[in-house]
Structures are given as structure tokens and as C-alpha cells.
Amino acid sequence: xxxxxxxxxxxxxxxxxxxxxxxxxxxxxxxxxxxxxxxxxxxxxxxxxxxxxxxxxxxxxxxxxxxxxxxxxxxxxxxxxxxxxxxxxxxxxxxxxxxxxxxxxxxxxxxxxxxxxxxxxxxxxxxxxxxxxxxxxxxxxxxxxxxxxxxxxxxxxxxxxxxxxxxxxxxxxxxxxxxxxxxxxxxxxxxxxxxxxxxxxxxxxxxxxxxxxxxxxxxxxxxxxxxxxxxxxxxxxxxxxxxxxxxxxxxxxxxxxxxxxxxxxxxxxxxxxxxxxxxxxxxxxxxxxxxxxxxxxxxxxxxxxxxxxxxxxxxxxxxxxxxxxxxxxxxxxxxxxxxxxxxxxxxxxxxxxxxxxxxxxxxxxxxxxxxxxxxxxxxxxxxx
Amino acid sequence: xxxxxxxxxxxxxxxxxxxxxxxxxxxxxxxxxxxxxxxxxxxxxxxxxxxxxxxxxxxxxxxxxxxxxxxxxxxxxxxxxxxxxxxxxxxxxxxxxxxxxxxxxxxxxxxxxxxxxxxxxxxxxxxxxxxxxxxxxxxxxxxxxxxxxxxxxxxxxxxxxxxxxxxxxxxxxxxxxxxxxxxxxxxxxxxxxxxxxxxxxxxxxxxxxxxxxxxxxxxxxxxxxxxxxxxxxxxxxxxxxxxxxxxxxxxxxxxxxxxxxxxxxxxxxxxxxxxxxxxxxxxxxxxxxxxxxxxxxxxxxxxxxxxxxxxxxxxxxxxxxxxxxxxxxxxxxxxxxxxxxxxxxxxxxxxxxxxxxxxxxxxxxxxxxxxxxxxxxxxxxxxxxxxxxxxxxxxxxxxxxxxxxxxxxxxxxxxxxxxxxxxxxxxxxxxxx
Numbered sequence: 001x002x003x004x005x006x007x008x009x010x011x012x013x014x015x016x017x018x019x020x021x022x023x024x025x026x027x028x029x030x031x032x033x034x035x036x037x038x039x040x041x042x043x044x045x046x047x048x049x050x051x052x053x054x055x056x057x058x059x060x061x062x063x064x065x066x067x068x069x070x071x072x073x074x075x076x077x078x079x080x081x082x083x084x085x086x087x088x089x090x091x092x093x094x095x096x097x098x099x100x101x102x103x104x105x106x107x108x109x110x111x112x113x114x115x116x117x118x119x120x121x122x123x124x125x126x127x128x129x130x131x132x133x134x135x136x137x138x139x140x141x142x143x144x145x146x147x148x149x150x151x152x153x154x155x156x157x158x159x160x161x162x163x164x165x166x167x168x169x170x171x172x173x174x175x176x177x178x179x180x181x182x183x184x185x186x187x188x189x190x191x192x193x194x195x196x197x198x199x200x201x202x203x204x205x206x207x208x209x210x211x212x213x214x215x216x217x218x219x220x221x222x223x224x225x226x227x228x229x230x231x232x233x234x235x236x237x238x239x240x241x242x243x244x245x246x247x248x249x250x251x252x253x254x255x256x257x258x259x260x261x262x263x264x265x266x267x268x269x270x271x272x273x274x275x276x277x278x279x280x281x282x283x284x285x286x287x288x289x290x291x292x293x294x295x296x297x298x299x300x301x302x303x304x305x306x307x308x309x310x311x312x313x314x315x316x317x318x319x320x321x322x323x324x325x326x327x328x329x330x331x332x333x334x335x336x337x338x339x340x341x342x343x344x345x346x347x348x349x350x351x352x353x354x355x356x357x358x359x360x361x362x363x364x365x366x367x368x369x370x371x372x373x374x375x376x377x378x379x380x381x382x383x384x
Numbered sequence: 385x386x387x388x389x390x391x392x393x394x395x396x397x398x399x400x401x402x403x404x405x406x407x408x409x410x411x412x413x414x415x416x417x418x419x420x421x422x423x424x425x426x427x428x429x430x431x432x433x434x435x436x437x438x439x440x441x442x443x444x445x446x447x448x449x450x451x452x453x454x455x456x457x458x459x460x461x462x463x464x465x466x467x468x469x470x471x472x473x474x475x476x477x478x479x480x481x482x483x484x485x486x487x488x489x490x491x492x493x494x495x496x497x498x499x500x501x502x503x504x505x506x507x508x509x510x511x512x513x514x515x516x517x518x519x520x521x522x523x524x525x526x527x528x529x530x531x532x533x534x535x536x537x538x539x540x541x542x543x544x545x546x547x548x549x550x551x552x553x554x555x556x557x558x559x560x561x562x563x564x565x566x567x568x569x570x571x572x573x574x575x576x577x578x579x580x581x582x583x584x585x586x587x588x589x590x591x592x593x594x595x596x597x598x599x600x601x602x603x604x605x606x607x608x609x610x611x612x613x614x615x616x617x618x619x620x621x622x623x624x625x626x627x628x629x630x631x632x633x634x635x636x637x638x639x640x641x642x643x644x645x646x647x648x649x650x651x652x653x654x655x656x657x658x659x660x661x662x663x664x665x666x667x668x669x670x671x672x673x674x675x676x677x678x679x680x681x682x683x684x685x686x687x688x689x690x691x692x693x694x695x696x697x698x699x700x701x702x703x704x705x706x707x708x709x710x711x712x713x714x715x716x717x718x719x720x721x722x723x724x725x726x727x728x729x730x731x732x733x734x735x736x737x738x739x740x741x742x743x744x745x746x747x748x749x750x751x752x753x754x755x756x757x758x759x760x761x762x763x764x765x766x767x768x769x770x771x772x773x774x775x776x777x778x779x780x781x782x783x784x785x786x787x788x789x790x791x792x793x794x795x796x797x798x799x800x801x802x803x804x805x806x807x808x809x810x811x812x813x814x815x816x817x
Contacts, residue, residue: 068756070773072474072745077752099535101511103752109720110756122719127507127514128532128554137550141534144544300507300514302521302528329474331748335515338470339522 002216004194008246011200012057014088018204022049029093029152033203034080034104035241036298037125037267038096041285042146044207045165046153052203052268053095054243055079058359060086068110069103074329075357076242077103084115094152096145098123100241100298101332121148129290129301138286146282162281168207175214176202176269180261182218184317187233187258188226190217193250199265200243229258232377235319236262237310237340238326238333240297244356251367252323256374260317263297270294297332306336307343314349321350321377323370328357350377391673393607393646397632401611404628408618409495411442416490416498422566425500425520428617428688429508429716430533432555432706434582434697436504437621438575439562444497445617446516450481452494454662454777462488463778477746477777479516486523502565503528504558509535509716510749529561533710533717541722543711551707575702578621582697585620586689588629593692595636596680597734599653600645602636605734606656606679607669608646617688651676652798655730657683657723657757658742658750663779671788672740675795679740681730683723683750686715690726720753724760731767738768738798744776768801770794 010018019030031043032053040050056062056079065081083089097108097120105122112120123145126134146157176199183190198217202210236252240263252259275288293299295309314322322344326333337353344351352373354366415421424441426433433443453459462484463477469487471480490497503526505517514530521528531554534547559570592612596605603609612632619625639645654672656679661668672679689695695713698705711717715726727739739761743751754771761769772790775781 066755068759069753070743070745070751070755073748073752099511102509102748105509105511105535106720106748106753110753113721113724113756113760122535122537124534124537126532128530128557130529131532131554131557133550133553133557134532137532137534137546140546140550144538144546148538298511300518300530302518302530305522306518331475331512332515334472334475335479335512335519337472339519341470 002213002220004197004217007197007201011197011204012059012246014056014059014083016051016088016091016204018201019049019051019091022206023091030091031149031152032089032092032095034095034097034107035076035267036100036296037098037270037289039123039142039145039285040268041162041165041169041281042142042157043096043149043153044168045161046146046149046155046157048093048149048153049206050096051092052200052265053080053092054200054203055358056083056088057243058245058361060088060359069107072329073103074242074327075359076327077107079358081107081110084111084118089115089118092118094118094149095120096123097121099125101330119148119152121145125299126290127300129299130303135283135286135290138289139280139282142282142286159281163277166275166277166281166285168211170271170275171211172202172207172214173269173271174274175211175218179214179218179221180269182221184260187231187260188228189224190221191250192236192253192259192262193246196246196249196264199268203265203268230378231256231258232320232374233258233260233318234321234323235260235310235313235317236264236323236325238297238324238330238337239264239356240266240333242327242330242358244325244327245358245360245363248356248360248363248366251363252325252370255367255370256378257323257370260319261313263294266294266296270296297336305339307339310340311343311347311349321352321373324351324353326353326355328355391647391670393604393669395603395635397608397635398611400628400631401615404619404624405614408442412444412498413495415442416496422501423498424502424504425517425526426504427506427508427510427513427516429506429510429513430710430714431506431508431617431688432504432531432558432710433617434575434578434621434702434706435555435558435562437578438570439566439568441501441562441566443618444500446482446520447478448614448618449485449492449497450478450777451662453481453485453492454779455665456493457663457779458493459663459777460779476512476516477775479512479519481777482516483519483523486520499524500526502526502561505530506533506710507531508533508710508714509718512749527561527565529558531555531558531710536712536718536722541712541718543708547711548704548707551711552703555703555707576699579697579702579705580699581621581623581626583699584626585616585629586691586696588626588633589616590691590694592629592633592636593681593685595640598640599735600643600647600650601653601678601680602639602645604646604669604679605685606660606682607665609682609685610660613685613688645678647673647676647678649676650678652738652795653678653680653734653736654738654740655679655681655683655727655734655736656740656742657727658754659684659687659744659747659776660742661744661774661782662776664774664782664784667784668787671791675791677795680734680736683715683726686726689714693729716749720757724757727757727761728765731765736767738770738794741769741771743771743773745773745781746775746777768794768798
């Protein structure tokens with residue numbers, strides 16, 4: 001097993017060291033991708049590095065962005081803007097925003113006005129997924145995005161470049177799928193803290209480098225001999241956009257949980273199965289998003305109720321409980337919680353609601369809540 | 385500054401609106417009680433009401449129901465009911481009031497809302513719409529369709545040809561769905577006639593808005609516009625709606641000719657941005673009236689349609705014009721920067737002295753980033769700007785004393801600025817463009 005702890009500092013460092021190294025080595029441009037889902041294949045096919053832009057975490061003080069976005073707006077919107085105000089986004093040549101929620105959409109405008117030197121390209125993701133027109137429309141939107149990014153890259157996108165980029169990211173997603181499957185089968189072999197660290201690293205590096213790291217981690221995890229602990233198996237949902245601090249994820253595990261599935265960084269793991277590429281790579285990606293992508297909180301698919309998808313995940317991963325770990329003020333997540341709660345209650349599945357902010361740095365209270373929840377479950381199990 | 389006013393804001397337009405809306409809710413109540421008729425739930429932003437009317441479906445807007453609850457001081461109980469069901473204090477209170485209303489069987493003080501025959505989520509900018517109708521689909525079990533409207537996101541702020549084709553294709557899907565539900569094919573001549581009426585109403589509404597360029601403005605383009613907005617959405621496409629707007633235009637034009645305004649004296653002309661605090665509408669209005677402040681334009685009055693800059697429905701191209709209305713001719717599907725341009729144009733062409741931003745917690749489409757808006761208007765445009773916060777639906781977020789203090793301080797400063805400018809013989813009300 002490679003030493004994953006070395007990457008902890010890398011994923012927390014908002015000077016983006018891996019990105020600066022990539023830039024220095026390649027001379028290429030860099031595109032920041034706001035969550036949840038970004039068509040990263042397009043900037044990569046244009047010779048640029050798409051990079052996950054997940055806010056400031058708990059290492060940045062909001063001094064400027066509070067005057068632009070109100071107190072009831074989630075932290076990631078403000079901390080991402082703050083990163084721009086303090087020059088931390090200087091390494092980025094452009095930004096991708098998407099139609100995921102209202103504050104994120106307005107952030108794209110605020111970024112555009114305050115930092116016109118760094119174009120903000122806005123992607124519309126279709127929401128009428130039952131329509132036969134959705135996939136062709138998304139394919140056309142991906143072409144438009146390619147056109148919009150071309151001036152930053154200084155060249156036009158060729159279909160064969162896009163096919164190569166799609167294959168590179170497919171390789172990363174495939175390895176992540178394998179790591180997730182391994183964690184579900186043998187959660188003692190790789191902790192959520194470890195898995196999250198390398199998955200996050202993959203949002204900050206060239207996919208070819210990321211694949212090498214992930215392959216080594218996968219190999220090491222399979223070989224790791226660890227004794228299972230007496231923990232409950234939980235599915236973690238609600239952290240699909242703003243990310244909880246790594247230490248918080250670790251404290252959930254320390255409180256007695258094995259996380260066997262989650263929606264962390266989900267937009268970077270969006271394809272349920274390998275994306276098959278045909279002659280039109282735009283259409284291949286669009287079809288996969290419309291018909292074969294995971295249930296994203298920001299994707300509204302009337303063909304399958306999202307609570308049914310959660311219950312399916314619970315069954316598939318043999319979970320004992322669900323923990324909803326939602327970002328404070330995240331409206332899409334808070335809406336989902338209502339549907340999840342109703343379905344979980346009806347199914348008799350224990351669940352716990354927790355709220356976090358990326359900027360938090362004390363976890364005792366949340367860990368205490370989880371410990372109590374776990375104990376109550378273990379006690380109920382022992383008593384039955 | 386005048387003392388707290390006892391101004392009567394009502395006119396014959398207000399009375400006519402009340403009669404029309406009472407009849408509208410009476411029809412809904414009758415259908416809920418078993419009378420024949422079909423209803424569709426849809427949303428205000430850029431709505432395709434013309435297509436529903438072509439199938440004799442009465443459009444029902446949950447935002448309108450929610451605001452009716454709030455305006456009658458009845459929103460807190462349904463909001464709290466929704467919170468019992470798991471909704472957060474941070475979720476949109478319009479949604480919570482609506483969920484609470486359904487938990488009460490759709491029975492409201494103003495009528496009973498029938499279970500819809502179809503749910504049409506016109507996703508026009510507002511992402512909460514998608515959540516809202518996803519929840520309603522589960523709660524009500526009605527057939528549901530998302531009509532996906534691409535956000536205006538390209539340089540120049542116009543939809544792409546692909547956007548228009550995509551929306552028209554979805555409108556054709558909607559028509560097919562309504563044909564299945566009603567068992568009747570679309571009557572294209574009927575649709576054309578309805579679109580013609582919408583075009584006429586758009587023209588009248590635009591002319592009514594033009595009137596507030598006069599001094600004094602003959603009506604308040606925020607507080608009185610909301611009165612005219614209910615028929616604009618709930619009744620657009622009907623002969624009654626055309627008649628209402630003809631009467632409204634006649635009355636407002638006559639007032640303009642007579643030099644009459646909504647207040648005894650118009651002292652400040654303001655643009656108001658953001659939805660109103662429905663639970664305290666009268667109290668809120670009085671806070672401006674006591675300073676002689678009249679809204680000459682408002683962004684809220686364009687959430688469902690932006691007609692004053694030239695858009696009209698086109699009977700020659702009914703579906704394409706409905707698509708264009710949804711894509712580009714309403715505030716919700718336009719970017720925050722396009723809203724800045726809209727406000728700048730109001731300030732310049734309607735000659736406003738100031739901008740008032742009413743930031744509401746519930747509606748992040750409107751509010752997220754309004755601090756940046758203030759920054760832009762104060763620093764780049766030089767327009768005095770006030771940013772105040774409450775909510776459109778939840779009475780718990782309305783702090784009367786605090787709001788009044790902020791509003792008083794703002795107009796005191798404006799007045800002082802005017803006096804200073806007058807003494808130095810500067811033009812007092814010019815807006816830098």
C-alpha cells in the first residue's frame with residue numbers, strides 16, 4: 001500500500017501545487033471546474049487541465065465574499081469567490097460552472113463581473129431526462145462548451161482528441177469504481193479517509209497520473225491484511241457538492257462506521273458503468289450522462305425516484321443505516337433529505353441527519369452524535 | 385417625511401382584480417368539489433400557459449397560492465407543518481407553504497386547490513422548481529413532466545438556435561402528453577387565438593409600464609404591479625385577461641394624463657429589486673410611502689415575463705414564441721449580469737433616484753449575490769442603493785423596526801444629498817450611465 005498520507009496536504013493546499021507543477025511541465029492552461037458535474041473531457045481534449053474547484057475548505061478566512069453573498073448562502077460559494085479575491089485562483093485560466101443550483105449559477109455571474117480576465121463558461125445540464133431530445137441536446141451543449149473553451153486553449157477541438165480524453169477519464173472512473181467496490185466488500189482494506197484522499201487527488205492531477213496512483217492504491221488495498229472491526233455499515237449521502245473536512249470523514253469512521261457507499265465527489269464518478277464511445281464522442285458522453293449516470297442530487301430524473309435509488313444503494317451495499325451529511329444551507333440536499341427520510345422510515349432503515357460546513361474544524365459534537373447512533377444500533381442488534 | 389400614512393392604495397383596477405381572482409379560485413374550488421374541469425400545476429417563471437389553455441386546462445401556480453396564504457397572514461402554519469415533515473428552515477418557504485397546504489387537503493382561506501391532472505415543471509432558471517415538482521409528483525401522484533429550459537448563458541444573452549429547437553420539441557412533447565390526458569387533439573386555431581390574446585396583453589402591459597416614466601408615476605410599479613401580475617399569469621390567454629388589461633391601461637393612462645400618482649406627492653423615484661414580503665405587504669409599502677417614495681420600475685414584475693423591452697407572443701409562430709418567452713423574455717432565465725443591465729436601463733430610462741434591493745432568504749435565484757449587485761450600483765453606476773433583508777413568505781424573517789430604521793436612514797441620506805446638491809445648484813437626480 002502506498003503512503004496516502006503524503007497526499008493529505010496536497011488536497012488541502014489551496015495554492016494547488018499539483019496544478020502548478022502540471023502547468024510548469026506542460027505549459028498548458030488550467031480550467032477550474034465547480035461541482036457537481038463538469039464535462040472534464042472537453043478541456044482535457046483541448047490540452048488543458050480540468051481541476052476540481054471545491055471551495056476553500058477550512059483554511060481560508062472569508063474577508064471579501066461575505067459582502068457579495070448573504071449569510072444564508074452555503075460556504076462553498078463564498079469560499080470559492082474568496083479564493084479569487086485573494087489571488088488563489090490565479091493559476092486558473094477559465095472556470096466551468098453548471099446549472100446545479102441558484103447560488104452556484106449567480107456565482108458564475110459574480111465571478112465574471114469581478115474577474116473578467118478569467119472567463120466563466122456556463123454549462124446547461126438537461127433536466128428533462130425522459131425526453132428523447134435530452135441526449136442530442138446535451139451533445140450539442142458539449143459542442144458549444146468546446147467552442148467556448150477553444151479561445152482559452154488557443155485551438156479547436158478534434159473528435160479524436162475528445163475520444164482520447166474520454167478514454168483517459170474512463171480509466172480514472174473505472175479505477176474509482178473498483179476502489180469503491182473493494183471498500184464495500186472489505187471496508188477494513190481501505191478507509192473512507194484514504195479513498196477520499198486519492199479520489200480528491202484525481203481532481204487535481206492529470207488523469208494519466210491519477211490512474212497510476214489509483215492503480216497502486218487499488219493493488220495495495222487488495223493486498224492489505226486487516227481485521228474487520230465491529231462497526232455498522234453506512235451509506236453516506238448529502239455531500240455531493242461542498243465537501244466535508246477530511247477529519248470529519250475520519251471521525252465518522254472512528255465513531256464506529258464503515259462507510260460502504262457515498263456521494264462525495266460524485267460528479268467526478270458520474271458514470272455507473274464504463275462509457276462506450278462510438279463515432280460521435282459528444283453523443284457518447286451525452287447518452288451516458290442521460291441514461292447511465294449515478295443519481296446526482298442536482299439531476300432530476302422523473303423516471304426513477306431518487307429515494308428508490310438510495311434504497312437500492314442500501315441493499316446493494318448491505319448497509320445497516322444511512323447517514324445524511326448535508327452542507328449547511330445546501331438547498332438541493334435539504335430537499336432530498338425529506339424524500340430520503342420518508343422512504344427510509346417506510347423501509348425501517350435507521351438514519352441520522354448531520355449538518356456540516358467545509359470551514360468547520362471541531363468534530364467532537366458530530367462524532368458524539370454518530371457514536372450514540374452507532375451504539376443504539378449495536379445495542380438494538382444485541383438485544384434482538 | 386410624512387407621518388405614518390392612512391393612504392388608500394386601492395383603485396378600480398384593484399377591485400376588478402379581486403373580482404377576477406375570486407372567480408378564478410371559485411372555479412378551482414368547484415373542480416375540487418367534483419365539478420367538471422381540469423387543472424395543471426405549473427410555475428410562474430416564463431410559463432407556457434397558452435398551451436394549457438388550448439386544452440381548457442386551468443393553470444394553477446403554487447407560488448400564487450403560497451403568496452395568497454402569506455398575504456392573508458396564513459403562511460406560518462403550513463410552513464411549520466412542512467418543517468414537521470422534515471423540510472428545513474433553510475428551504476424555500478413558498479415550497480413549504482405549498483406542502484403544508486397539501487397536507488391540509490388543499491383547503492385555503494381563499495378556496496380549495498384541486499388535485500392537478502398534470503404537473504408541468506417549467507424549469508425556467510429556478511432550480512428549486514425541480515425539487516418542488518419532484519416532491520409534488522411523489523405527493524400527488526399526477527403525471528409529471530419537466531420542461532427543460534436552457535439558461536441564457538452565451539455572450540450576447542440570447543438563446544442559441546439549438547436552445548429554441550430543443551424547447552419547441554419539448555413543447556410538442558407536452559402537447560402529446562396533454563392530448564393523452566384530455567383525450568382530445570390540439571386545436572391549432574384555438575392555440576393561435578390564445579397566443580393572439582397573450583400578444584395583446586403583452587402589448588398592454590408594456591404600455592402600462594411605460595406610463596411610470598411620467599412624473600408623477602401614475603401607479604407604483606412594485607406594489608401596484610403585483611396586483612396586475614395575478615391576472616397576467618392565472619388568466620393570460622383568456623378574453624377576461626385582455627379586458628382586464630384594457631381597463632387597467634385606460635385607468636392608468638387617465639391617471640397619468642391627470643397628473644395623479646399613488647401618493648399625494650412623489651418625492652423619490654426608486655427601482656425595487658426582489659420579491660415583496662407578502663405577509664407584511666401593507667406595512668412594507670407604508671415604509672416607503674411615508675417618504676414619498678414611489679417605485680417606477682421593479683424586477684419582480686418581470687419574473688413571469690419581460691415585455692417592456694419589446695417581446696411579444698407571435699400568433700404566426702405560436703410554439704416558437706412560447707419557447708422564446710420561456711427562454712429569454714423573463715427575469716428568471718436571465719443571468720444576474722443581465723439583471724444588472726435591466727436595472728441600469730430602468731434607472732436611466734425611468735429616471736430613478738435610487739435602487740432598493742429587497743433580499744429574501746427563500747428565493748436564492750433572486751437573492752444570491754445581491755451584495756455584488758449593491759457593490760456594482762454604488763461603485764460603478766453611482767446610484768444610491770439600499771439592501772434590506774426579510775422573506776417573501778415566512779413572517780418570522782420580517783423585522784419591522786430594523787427595516788424601518790434602515791429605510792428611514794436611507795431616505796434621510798438621500799434627502800440630505802438632494803438638499804446639498806440643490807444648494808450647490810447641481811442636478812439632483814441624474815443617474816450616471
